[in-house]
Amino acid sequence: MDHSTTALLTDRYELTMVRGALASGTAARRAVFEVFARHLPAGRRYGVVAGIGRFLDALEAYRFDDPALEFLISHGIVDEPTASWLSSYRFSGDIWGYGEGDLYFPGSPILVVEAGFADAVILETLALSTLNHDTAIASAASRMVHAAAGRPIIEMGSRRTHEMAGVAAARAAYLAGFTSTSNLEAGRTYGVPTAGTSAHAFTLLHDGERNAFRAQLDALGKETTLLVDTYDVARAVAVAVELAGPGLGAVRLDSGDLAETAHEVRAQLDGLGAEKTRIIVTGDLDEYAIAGLASAPVDGYGVGTSLVTGSGAPTAALVYKLVARAESEDGPLRPVAKRSVGKPSRGGRKWGVRHLGEDGKAIAEVVSTSEPDPGPHDRSLLTPLVRDGEIIGREPVAAARARHERAMAELPPRAFQLSRGDPAVPTDFR
Amino acid sequence: MDHSTTALLTDRYELTMVRGALASGTAARRAVFEVFARHLPAGRRYGVVAGIGRFLDALEAYRFDDPALEFLISHGIVDEPTASWLSSYRFSGDIWGYGEGDLYFPGSPILVVEAGFADAVILETLALSTLNHDTAIASAASRMVHAAAGRPIIEMGSRRTHEMAGVAAARAAYLAGFTSTSNLEAGRTYGVPTAGTSAHAFTLLHDGERNAFRAQLDALGKETTLLVDTYDVARAVAVAVELAGPGLGAVRLDSGDLAETAHEVRAQLDGLGAEKTRIIVTGDLDEYAIAGLASAPVDGYGVGTSLVTGSGAPTAALVYKLVARAESEDGPLRPVAKRSVGKPSRGGRKWGVRHLGEDGKAIAEVVSTSEPDPGPHDRSLLTPLVRDGEIIGREPVAAARARHERAMAELPPRAFQLSRGDPAVPTDFR
Structure with missing residues (x-):
């Protein structure tokens, strides 16, 4: 296996969507995709965000080199215009994310990707693979660490x-x-x-x-x-x-x-x-x-x-959804949402704030579609990871480890029960 | 991450065992390790062997290069004699295995590794990682394929x-x-x-x-x-x-x-x-x-x-156990087995034969500690994969796919029930 690029760690439909969007003139429409979980694994009271650092590493190596393009063309997966677009592909947008090691709850906007549609849609599998796996493991690990006292x-x-x-x-x-x-x-x-x-x-x-x-x-x-x-x-x-x-x-x-x-x-x-x-x-x-x-x-x-x-929960059920897009490269963003039965999405670019009481304990996960105005005890959860394509959010694993410890200290005691229950901190959508 | 070698996809204790064995003069003792499952995932009626081809690829890339050795020495994991031994490490023994895509049952000797102790002990994690993952996936996939009719x-x-x-x-x-x-x-x-x-x-x-x-x-x-x-x-x-x-x-x-x-x-x-x-x-x-x-x-x-x-069964519970060893590099093999409570092992190098009836349907998985003498309808299950360190068992994925289809045709109808049950073919230890 050629490990020099992560470009083919991608589902085929992402490239056929790029192909379709290039053909219909919509590929450059400004778009926002978000990674979130509709629910925690059954009975879990909190989840732990992990994989952010690995995703950034994988993003840096995400380049369509000649062998990859040759495979795609020879198998009829992309046409020449799409191959040409891919050959110069470098992610050029912005990404924000929850700090690695922080906690998340249903609906938390763990990763927010803003870029041209084609720029962003292509990262779905890479983002979800790294985050779903690592988040599932860290979420289980955190419970074990707490149990080990x-x-x-x-x-x-x-x-x-x-x-x-x-x-x-x-x-x-x-x-x-x-x-x-x-x-x-x-x-x-x-x-x-x-x-x-x-x-x-x-x-x-x-x-x-x-x-x-x-x-x-x-x-x-x-x-x-x-x-x-x-x-x-x-x-x-x-x-x-x-x-x-x-x-x-x-x-x-x-x-x-x-x-x-x-x-x-x-x-x-x-x-x-x-x-x-x-x-x-x-x-x-x-x-x-x-x-x-x-x-x-x-x-x-x-x-x-x-x-x-x-x-018991080997994957974190995180999804990557288009939540807003413009009608041009730089037009105003408009919320979009599918209405699929049982799997609706919430339109609009989102922010996350952990609303804390005076005792420093988490009261709610506030997820809003307008930029938040955190109170004195609140904590804004999104940090910049990539700006104009440049990775700016790298940190040592030790920093994530320390963040996790701090975030755990904000949880109310009910969060640490091993029995099945509801999320320890309710999500407040605004 | 340096992907050019798979050498550090290894648990630390394998290298400290090599270190101890080199020091005690037992590293070259002829040894046989086997990969087997004590049980199938709860309620499953058969398992599907997978990962053999990927293991052979990973084995070929298993070389301790300078960066790997430097890491091991600088962290005090190995001493100089062990590092020297590792630097020239090439697996030089023999490996047999079940054909990829074939079925297995509790106790089936899926992989048999015969080599000097240090040569073989070092492969535990590499063999188990590739086989446990792929076998778990293929075993689930096979049930889905049957259900899809x-x-x-x-x-x-x-x-x-x-x-x-x-x-x-x-x-x-x-x-x-x-x-x-x-x-x-x-x-x-x-x-x-x-x-x-x-x-x-x-x-x-x-x-x-x-x-x-x-x-x-x-x-x-x-x-x-x-x-x-x-x-x-x-x-x-x-x-x-x-x-x-x-x-x-x-x-x-x-x-x-x-x-x-x-x-x-x-x-x-x-x-x-x-x-x-x-x-x-x-x-x-x-x-x-x-x-x-x-x-x-x-x-x-x-x-x-x-x-x-x-x-529901994300890993196959395969283990890698020493079952026989000699007192020298070329002495006679003697069975060994631990007596740990609840996890005993069966000593002795093993062979596997699928005993089939006249109708071509599987009656028993015969696992013996002496070379078998298969009947006219029986099928010997071990094939040579590596001889004197040379990989001889490579095959295209299509061959494994065809083998799986043939092996499935040998199963009795009860094997295809999705409900929980016992293994469809009993293991007969001889």
Whole structure:
């Protein structure tokens, strides 16, 4: 696969629409598209915006090079005038978005794209793919982080999802508060701290668990984490402390009744003088299992499958809709909306403001079709990402991580219930 | 992101295990790892193997280049001897696998990797990521194709999943019998036929639906598919046929009660003399909704979200386990297995045979730890993919698509029930 351009990460109909609009003389009409969710995943009380930074990276690489154009022409997807238009395509409009890591609710205008129609329509799939995936993962991750109540969580789900989705998932989990990831490419590309020591295979490779532990301690030092459930946990813990001494970093449990086993292992470790040796638990954990282990003597969690699959909501249901357009390149914008049964859209370019009370807690998500006048405690949610085609909204993942923490502090307590419920903050359309 | 190598699409613990094994002198011990599923997704009656071809591509690109090594060393993940070993890493062992598109059941040895321990352990995440994702998608796709009973299905889920996962999903859906995809990169990279014409935005862009339809017909010809549910379906259908004539290719319905609307539209089209104009339906379809539309006058389906999320099972739960190893580079293999509570593994290198009756229907999935002696109607399931490090198992996606169709023909009728049930073919461990 040619990775040098993201141009073909596009649905065919976007290019046939460009073709049609070029032919009908409407391609340059000024237009506003918005990304929003009609609803949160069933029962979720808030969502976490993620993927903004990745979308900007993908936008920068969005160029129709010769091999891409050749494919499109030879398959009759575009005609020569459209190919010519695509060959010089550079997004030249403006984009605003919610800050990455911020929260969203039904109707929040997460991304606002203003440009010529053809300029903007072509980005639908690229924007939705990056945002839908990362938002789904970050939204699940945030609940897990809250359930863990300050205990660290390692992301380790790469093996359960597409190999590139795993990298993005590690990034999304980190910005939502996970501590580290098993995924090395996420470490290199996004600076997410990486973690991991050994699997059962390492124990099985050696002639006995004792030899495996000794090999790992020799190579990685006594601060390492030893996996103790390959054969018999109690015997493994005894051998681990015997070899490493009471300064052993951690032991990992990956099977059985994790709460009960953690209590037993904690007592055993304490009895051996290894009071500071941590207990890490892994194995099909999700936010509910993490919450269920709150009273167990656990020092950290590893989460895989449920993280990369969004814990029951693997996509965020974000859509990209035309909400306003002019009758010319620079005429006044007029709201447009479809009337499809059950899927109506709200016309008009929108702004988002989080209306906060004097206590700093969110009262409403105010979505308005005219520029807002935020009160003293309110927070405007849209920030400029692209201006006249130039990307100006880049930031390190650490900034998104910090924003998420601040945004979470604004939520009312009901937002943190894991049970199904309505959005914790109602959307007020104006 | 540096896409020139797949080496860092790896979990950190694989490299620390290599480091430990190099230090303890066990890295070259001959080892066999297997990919298998302990269970199918809840209630599923069969699974579809996919991702084999993509895994082979990723394996070919699995090289630790200087930037990757620099990252690993500077972050203290590997030491100098390990970095040196990685720098010359080329997989040099043997791999066998189920043919892509074939079916699998609990315990089927989908992939068998035989090599030195370090050579093989390092591939865990790469193998599982590609196989878990693609297998989950193909398994869901196959049920949809069966439910569609010969009517074509367009894959259009790219926007609901990670941008690269979308390309892989289109490939997986196609090999399981989907007709085409909206994803252009899947068209270019894998030769999957592409489809798509317009969205509601195209209608909203124009001054009235009539102008939008005329623009699309001018650009794409009367064989195109017009989207008729932006405002009023009946009025749109009338305008569509008025403009295109009775030779209009198709109309698309994306909202409302699809069965009822399809009946109304069919009657209207027939009344207008457009008996051959097809009706395509889209909008949150899954295998159950498709089955529910069997008696409606529908000519084709478009499926997005439920396809790319595996219709409730977004990952296939495949694991990669050490099942045998020698005490030296070329000594005899000995079965190994962990005894973790609830997650035991079965030791020993395995073979898979589909035991078929005289009627050609599958009776059992025979998984044995000694080389099988298939009966006259039986089918051996493992094929060589890599020999002494050389990839020999490449094939076009069309071959996998044909294999899937053949394998489906071997299933007993109970396999095709959409309701939850046990695997349609029991696994017989020998």
